[in-house]
C-alpha cells in the first residue's frame with residue numbers, strides 16, 4: 001500500500017494541503033497545469049481585511065513546497081486518467097513540453113528579452129493587461145522559476161520556423177532551450193487524492209449591459225488587482241492609458257446571485273474585494289470620487305464589518321442599487337442605476353468602472369469530476385459528501401476536496417478547507433499504514 | 449383597492465430582492481414617476497395599493513428591459529400589464545385608448561380604419577392570398593397596412609420576396625391585429641379573442657411559415673401564441689438568409705453612412721441583433737456605424753406597449769429625440785430601423801428636432817428595396 005497522496009491543483013488550497021500531508025510524513029505528488037504553482041492568489045495585490053500583501057504570505061509557502069523532501073512537484077502537467085487499484089489509485093499524468101530543460105534553465109530571462117514576440121502577447125497573469133514574450137515565467141516569484149515556451153503563440157512551435165536563427169536559443173547561455181522536447185506520460189500511485197482545482201473568474205462579457213470589452217476603462221476586479229499590484233503592469237499605480245482616474249465606480253454582484261447568468265449563488269468574496277479596492281483607490285488617489293454600487297453588503301467574516309466601516313469613513317460612498325447599464329457621454333462613462341434608498345434613477349459619471357466579478361467553476365472541474373467519479377452540486381462546483389458533517393469528503397472513498405473547487409471561498413476559508421482535506425487524507429493514509437504504531441501515553445494519577 | 453397578494457403570487461414577486469436593476473435600466477424611469485422596483489415593493493408591502501393617480505403606469509413602453517435584466521427572474525413589466533388590466537377592468541379606460549380598442553374589436557385594427565381597407569397598401573401588386581397555397585405567409589402589421597407613412601415597407605417586402613423568388617401570400621382581408629399591444633395595454637380579453645381568432649384563421653389558411661413586417665407581431669406569435677403550430681420570422685431574419693444564400697443581389701449602390709436603432713421587440717426581447725446589421729452591411733456602398741448605445745444597451749423609442757396611442761405623463765422629454773441626437777453623433781446620414789413603431793417615433797423626432805435635412809429615417813426594407 002503506497003503512503004502517497006496525489007494533490008491536483010497548485011493554488012493556495014493545493015499548496016496548503018500538500019504541505020500539511022507532507023509534514024505529517026507522507027509523500028505527496030502535487031500536479032499543477034500551469035508553469036508555476038501559486039494559482040489565483042498569486043495574482044492578488046493585498047488581501048482583505050488585514051491588507052497583507054498576498055505575495056508576501058503566499059511566496060514562502062510556494063518555496064516550502066519546492067524545498068519539501070516529501071513533495072514531488074509536477075508543474076505544467078495534467079492528470080489525464082485515474083484508475084482505482086484496490087483501495088488506492090493509479091493516475092496518469094501528462095507532462096507537457098516546456099521546450100526548456102528545467103535542469104539547465106537558470107531563470108535569467110535572456111531568452112524572453114531576445115524573443116521576437118517580446119512585448120506582443122497578452123499577459124494572462126496580468127489579466128490581459130500588459131504584454132509578455134512567447135517564452136515566459138508567469139511572474140517573478142514563480143515556482144519553479146523556469147521559463148516556458150507558450151506553444152499557442154511561439155512562432156517556431158506553431159509554424160516550424162522563426163526568422164533565420166532561433167534568437168531565444170542563441171540568447172540562452174545555459175543551453176536550456178530544447179524544441180525537441182515531447183510530452184511525457186508518467187504514472188503515479190496514491191492512496192488518496194485531493195482535488196484542489198479552484199475557480200475561474202466570471203466572464204464579464206456575459207453581462208453585455210455593463211460594456212465590458214466595449215470600453216477599455218471598464219475593467220474587472222481581477223484586472224484592478226493587477227493594476228494595484230507593485231509587480232503589475234503599472235507598478236502599482238491606478239492608471240488607464242497613462243491617466244489617473246478621478247471618478248471610480250465599483251459594481252457589485254457581477255455574475256453572482258443572477259439568474260440571467262445561471263449563477264444563483266453569492267460568490268462570498270466580492271463584497272470584501274470591492275471594499276478593499278475602494279480603499280486602495282482612495283489610498284492611491286486621495287482626491288478620487290469613489291462610489292460602490294451594491295444591493296446588500298455581506299461583510300460576515302472576522303474583521304470584515306470593521307473594514308467595511310473603515311472604508312466608508314475613508315470617504316467611499318456606497319449607493320444602494322445594482323448598476324443596470326454603462327454607456328459613454330463625451331469622454332466619461334455613465335453608470336446608470338437606481339438609488340433604491342431614495343427611489344430615484346441616477347447617472348453617475350466615471351473615468352473607470354471596476355466590475356466585482358464572481359467566482360465560477362473552471363471548465364476543467366467537470367473533467368476532474370469525470371476522472372474521479374465525483375458529482376457536481378447544483379451550482380456546478382463539486383459536491384461534498386455532506387454539506388455540514390463531511391465538508392471535504394466526496395462520494396468516492398479516498399477523494400477529498402480542498403478550496404474553491406467545492407464552492408467560492410476567501411483565502412482564510414480556503415486555507416481552513418485545505419487543512420481539513422489534509423487532515424482527512426492523513427487519517428486515511430494513517431489507517432492504511434499498519435507497519436508501525438505510535439507510542440501511547442496513559443493517565444498518571446497524581447493524588448493519592 | 450388592488451388585491452396585491454394575488455399579484456404577488458401571479459407574478460412571483462417574492463423573488464424580488466429590491467436591487468433596483470429594473471428601474472436602473474428602465475428607459476422611461478428618468479422622465480416619469482414609473483418605478484418598476486417600487487411597484488414590486490408596494491405589492492409586497494400589500495398595504496392597499498390604489499390605481500388612482502398612478503397615471504405613470506401608462507408610461508411603460510413594455511420594452512421589457514426590467515424583466516430581461518432582473519437577476520431574480522421577476523418580470524416587472526408583466527406586473528405593470530397586470531395593473532393596467534385592473535385599470536381597464538374598472539372601466540376607467542384612458543380616453544385616447546377608447547377608440548383604438550373599440551376599433552380593434554370591430555375593425556381588426558387600432559388605427560380606427562375600416563376592415564375592408566386592410567389591403568389598400570398592396571394596391572396594384574397582385575399579391576395572392578395565402579389560402580391559395582403559398583410557402584410563406586406574409587403578415588403585415590396594422591401600422592404598415594393603414595398608415596401611409598409606413599405602407600411602403602410591406603410593398604418593399606413584396607418586391608424583395610419576388611426578387612428572391614419566394615412563394616408567398618397574405619391573409620388579405622382576413623388579416624387583423626396580432627393583439628401584441630392590446631395585451632400590453634392590459635386588455636387581456638380582447639387579446640385572447642384576437643389570438644384565438646387569428647389562430648383559427650392561420651390554421652384554415654394552412655400557414656406553416658410566416659414572415660412579419662413588425663417585430664411586435666413576430667414576438668407575440670413566437671412567444672405568446674401558445675400552440676401556434678407554425679414558424680415565424682421577422683423579415684430581417686429572412687432577408688439576411690436570402691442574401692447569404694445569394695438569392696437577393698443588390699445592383700445599386702447607396703453611398704452613405706447608416707446607423708441602426710435596435711427595436712426592443714427584435715433585439716433585447718428576441719436577441720436578433722446580427723441579422724439587421726448583416727442586411728445593412730451587405731448593401732453596396734453602405735458604411736455602417738453603430739451608436740454607442742446599441743444592441744443590449746440600445747434605448748427604446750417609446751413606441752411600444754400602446755404608447756403609439758398614449759402621450760404619457762411627460763412629453764417634454766422624448767427618448768426618440770435623444771436617439772436622433774445620438775444617431776447624428778455617429779456621423780450617420782440614415783437612421784435605419786426595422787419596426788414601424790420605431791420608424792414613426794423616430795421620423796417625428798427628426799422633425800421635432802429640426803434635422804429633416806441631416807438625417808433620414810428609413811426602414812431596412814426601404815433601403816434594401818432601393819438597392820435592388
Ligand code: SF4
Nearest residue numbers: 464465467468470518
Ligand atoms: S430587478 Fe428584479 S429583483 Fe431587482 S428590484 Fe427589480 S424586480 Fe426586484
Ligand code: SF4
Nearest residue numbers: 474508509511512514
Ligand atoms: S418594460 Fe421597459 S418601460 Fe416598462 S417598466 Fe420595464 S423597463 Fe420600464
